[in-house]
Amino acid sequence: MLGASLKKIHYNIFGILMLFFALNAAGTSIDSPKYSKNVVASGPLVVTTNKPLAIIARAALGDNVKVQFLQSASQSSHDLTLSISALGKIQKAQLVVLLGDQVEPRVAKAVSALPQNRVIRVLDLPTLRFHAESDQVSQDHQRDPHVWLDPQNGNLIGRAIQDMFGVKARNIIGEIEIMRLRSILAPYAKSNYLTHHDAFSHFSRGFGLSSGLSIRDASGGQKGARSQYLLRKNALQSGVQCVFVEPQYGNKDAQVIADILNLPIISIDPQGMTQTLIDDGYEQFMQRIVAQFKACFS
Numbered sequence: 001m002l003g004a005s006l007k008k009i010h011y012n013i014f015g016i017l018m019l020f021f022a023l024n025a026a027g028t029s030i031d032s033p034k035y036s037k038n039v040v041a042s043g044p045l046v047v048t049t050n051k052p053l054a055i056i057a058r059a060a061l062g063d064n065v066k067v068q069f070l071q072s073a074s075q076s077s078h079d080l081t082l083s084i085s086a087l088g089k090i091q092k093a094q095l096v097v098l099l100g101d102q103v104e105p106r107v108a109k110a111v112s113a114l115p116q117n118r119v120i121r122v123l124d125l126p127t128l129r130f131h132a133e134s135d136q137v138s139q140d141h142q143r144d145p146h147v148w149l150d151p152q153n154g155n156l157i158g159r160a161i162q163d164m165f166g167v168k169a170r171n172i173i174g175e176i177e178i179m180r181l182r183s184i185l186a187p188y189a190k191s192n193y194l195t196h197h198d199a200f201s202h203f204s205r206g207f208g209l210s211s212g213l214s215i216r217d218a219s220g221g222q223k224g225a226r227s228q229y230l231l232r233k234n235a236l237q238s239g240v241q242c243v244f245v246e247p248q249y250g251n252k253d254a255q256v257i258a259d260i261l262n263l264p265i266i267s268i269d270p271q272g273m274t275q276t277l278i279d280d281g282y283e284q285f286m287q288r289i290v291a292q293f294k295a296c297f298s
Contacts, residue, residue: 044094046161049080049107051272052148053097053122053157055285058277059172060158061165065094067277070107082106090114095164097157099123103145120160122147127156129205146199149270149289150206151178154282172282181290182207188297194235194243194263196254199270203289213240215253228257235261242296244268268292 043065048054054069061067070086082090090096090110100123101108111119122128123145129152147153151173158172185207197216204211213235215228235257243258243265258265269275269292275285 044165045089045092046095046097047089047093048097049099049104051275052270052285053099054277055272055275055281056148056154056157056172057095057097057161059279059282060161061167062279065165080104080106082110094118095120095161097122097161099145099147117164120157120164122157122160125156125160129153129156129202144198144201146270147202149200149203151181151286152206153202154286158282173286174283177283177286181286184290184294185209188294191297192235192238192240193296194231194240194254194257194261195268196243196245196249199246200244203270203293207290209293212244213238215243215257232257232260242266244293244296246270247273264296266292266296 043063046054046057046061046065046067048057048067048069050071051069054067057065058067068089070082070089071080087110090107095118096107096111096114097120098104098107098111100121103123123143128147129150148157154173155171159169162169189208190210192210193212195212195214198214201211203209213231215231240261240263243254243261243263245254245265245267247267247269248271254265257263268289270289272285272288275281275288278284
């Protein structure tokens, strides 16, 4: 009985050794290119607070990283809450990209203990095209945080992310494409429009457009009755041609003012909720925004 058991153990050891040599011959050792490729494909984790920053990060770094974002379609940056799993992602991430401490206070608290080389605060980037000018301050005197809607800012944010990973700097949208999109919108430079909330100052600056009027403030908050009255009066005087509504917001107040002014409602997606995270995702995102904006005046 003992001899049979020893013989069985001998054959098992022999089988394991043969399997080990076979795997090495097939190139599946830990040092093999096949194994390394799988590790790279899963990649370091980059976590962004919102979808547009994820679009930029993916376009900047390619498929060598895994990019995830925290903000759902129904949340604003001010309302962004962090689940246990979201906090876990932040701790595991090699890089966390947020808009800024004041805009996203809960995220700012969560990243406060992380090393500085693992965090980018976009609104603090010194090269960002963000100045305290009339077209960069919302109607309620808040800075417009939607900086990604200016393609020059998109490239600047992308390069800041590339710098963190030591990746060669490159634009995520080319200058020729930016000029092409500007030429598409050039006929509407002085045209006026209404938006659901004050989110398009960077877009209007980036493409040389009117900044438009907004139903709500930059954080999506409702304005008072007097402000609403003045808004309707200004809209009539300035020849507003449509009301832009974002898919994630209820459009009840937009519908009311659109009916009063006899204006069409146009869907626009500055959060890029329908955009996939791919190499040319930011370029596609800007192309869609331009097409949606143009629809107001076509």
